[in-house]
Amino acid sequence: MTKSLSHLLRRAALVGTALVALSVAAVAPFDADAQPRRGGTATYAYISGPGTLDPHVASSMVELEVIHHLFETLVAMDEKYNTRPSLASNATASPDAKTFTFTLRKGVKFHNGKEMTSADVLASFERYKKVSPNASVLADVESFEAPDPYTFVVKLKSPNAVFIDVLKSPVYPFAILPADQKDKAAREVDIVGTGPFTLGEWVKDSHLVIKRFDNYVADESMPGPDGLAGRKTAYLDQVRYNFVPEANARVAALQSGGADVINDIPVALAKRFEGRSDLTTLSIFPYCMQVYVVNTQQGATRNPLVRQAILATVNAEEIIGAMNAVAKPSHSLVYASSPYYQGDAMKPYYDQKNPKKAKELLKQAGYNGEKITLQTNSNYPNMKDAILVLSELMKEAGMNVSVDVVDWTTNASNMQRGTGTWNVSTTSFCSNPLLGPQQWRVMFYTFPQVKDDAVLDAAYAQFYGSLDLSKRVAAWAEIEKRVIEQAYMIKIADTGALRAFNNKKIENFTPYYLVRFWNVSAK
């Protein structure tokens, strides 16, 4: 083992100690019979401000957390990330999976006081198709129809068995806006939705306030909130999001009473809450997955055998230990609660820690010491550490490795566009493993720069065309196997997030992928 790897492992041991010391409180489930107090303000120290609140173009977590309080979608993720009606009371697919009919809830009001009807839904979908970076998922739409004020119909040119699931995406939400926003350009919509909160003051880079929408019409068919759906009730008068980029300042804000809730807490800083019974730390799982992305169009890693050699070197325990993050080993690209979960099928490919096998694969590949560049960034220490440990593991297996550290924007652009001269990099995917195969699709092709993979293409065609869930599960098995076996992506771990709140000031703050303030009340 090299000196640098030993150093990283020592750090890992320290992080492990910190994790053991960390108090992660159990959170009581939502109690529908409790009578929370109406009123008060919750202050949330938030890592940064949203760039836009236009739901159709928003993809960053900081934007989505605000947006889902202001806007709603026809269907949404429930507590277990499955699909549940939200603004629609019912969603049905035709037997050929080409026609989808949504029955809308009656009496739902926009923040401007007007009732939401199918005309608004139709206009929103038409706008989405024009402006959203995710518009490709509507490319196959033959028509949108609004036969009556409470019915919306989507007709597709070809079958898509998961179309309704696609619409629950929390990223680039298919939010319903008033029809008069139809022709508004990207990032220029009026912030008028149907959510339980309305937009108050927004001072860029400083803070943003959302206020309770007193005319909010909740989904009465449910006893309480359920993920991003269900019966949502706003008790707080307002929520103030303070944008505090520095983690130390966020932690200090919670300690000193300047914030009631904080997010993105580094593991080491969470120790500062020890001995404070008024502060509760939440460990959020599932949250994201961290993977290595292997460039299939660059130098040595064009060869699948070289990619498989890299896969064989991975020692998950050492990598996770060095990452200074809340992380759990896992071999799957979806979570165990997903219907697509394949059990232990992918386990043999994960955490192989087999440099001998890697050497054999390199020999078969005719690898002759060509340089393999691992690119990472200085913004996210967990990514940098994961790459540094991998570089040592690859060197042990006889690979000629260089590490290139750039800033996150360069790193992300290179992965997404295939620019730069990198062979391996790493990133986290969050909504994709939660939502499953359809949400992974673009990532599987784009990040590793996969081109002309007939096996993957065929498996996805089977996935979208199969009305029978068991056939879709079988198709996903093919897809996941192909991605992992070809080492397009190499799974590292499921990564979580640390949040904390002041339990003497607010209650019913429950853990979920996105921070939610409906049904949260002030004490």
Added chain:
Amino acid sequence: MLRIVVIRLIQAIPVLLLIAVMAFILMHLIPGDPAVVIAGADAGPAAVERIRHELGLDRPILEQLLNWLVNLGTGDFGRSLVLNQTVLSAVGERLPVTMSLAMLSLAITLPIGVFLGILAAYFRGSWIDAAVMTLALVGVSVPAFWIGILSVILFSVTLGWFPSAGYAPLLADGPGAWLSSLIQPAFILSLFQIGFLARMTRSGMLDVLDQDFIRTARAKGVSEWRTVGRHAFRNALVGVVTVAGIILSLLIGGSVVIEQVFALPGIGRLVVQAILARDYPLIQGTMLLFGFAFVVINICVDLIYLWVDPRVRYD
């Protein structure tokens, strides 16, 4: 005096043009694509390309540069790619925060730095001199972000004297809240500059205190206070004014780190976010405005020279 200002402003035009071109070239040399940032990680290649096209990023670099310069000539600094507002309005919204921070820091730096410098020079070689110079060395050496974090733990968390982060606008929240939100970052921002100014003042004063006219003043029986404060310091003041101009520039530049640590919505934080997002028009526009601010500061320093030292002439 007006003539001097006009001449200096005209002389600044080529400097600003150079800054504009350099800012443009440097930003476009850095890899990374604003279209990827705007589209988001979940966007496919077609969506990214569409955004590149809409923003004009697929046009030749020279064409983009010329368009920007032509627009600049008409006073149009362009539109931020990310913020959905013009560069001037984005900067204008944040200018009061950065100027408040810089001016408060300057107000802390000048009296303390000058006083410590004079003290060290007057008691040269003594323990006072050693103590002041050690303090100055610490101030210059310790990173602002580190001292900022320690300060927050002590003054915000433990003592609860000041808020840990955020800005309270003067007009909306009143002078008490405004000062409370700024005093901690302003003092930390001043630490480096106090050390710098104390060392420069000491050096200037040492030169002057050895001059014949100081000895003459003392021989005439002029009081020590008057000798040091009026005769010696007045002659060291030209150096202090020069350093004060540099310090104001450094305070504006130094706000980048402090605004990040204390979550102040100023220009420093705007620039950091613009760089991370590769928001070309915003970075270029802000660099140009920074450049213009430095030119104005230099003109002010030149004018103060005239008042401080009547021998100075700009013919």
